Amino acid sequence: MRFAMVVAFAAALAGCVTSPVDYEAKLSQQDPKWASPECQQARMAASDYAAREKEHPGWGFGVLLGPYSMGMVAAVKQHEQQQRRLLARQVHLQCSSRPLPKELDFDPAIYAPKKAQYP
Structure with a gap:
């Protein structure tokens, strides 16, 4: 029972992060960096990710x-x-x-895959 509560809590937290596409909509289009090619690539990557995220089966798959x-x-x-x-x-x-806002001010290396060391 305790495991189910932990899983439910983790799932609730997983939905708390704003979608990159929604975050992009909050940024000012008047910013000089907005029209840069790097920004266009980042926005395209965010929209591609949002489309891929909608394709997967989600929670229903796990219940099955x-x-x-x-x-x-x-x-x-x-x-x-x-x-x-x-x-x-x-x-x-x-x-x-x-x-960077406080919630995005982190070291991206913390999400990098860890090297496994085998004995």
Whole structure:
């Protein structure tokens, strides 16, 4: 029971990160960086990610596989949250001259895959 509560809490947190496309809409189009090619690439990457995110089966898929798949679904949701944060950060850096907001001011290396060391 405790595991189910942890999974539900993690899933609730996974949905808290703003979509990079929604974040992009909040930025000023009057900023000189907005028209740059780097900004256009970052916005395109954000919209491509949003389209891919809508394609996957989501929570319904995990429910169909049974209670043991809830951990897998939670891990997928956590990965999506990390990708949203990274893309929103990239969009801000490429499209805005303003300093990074507190929620995007992190080291992107924390989401890099860790090297496994085997004995």
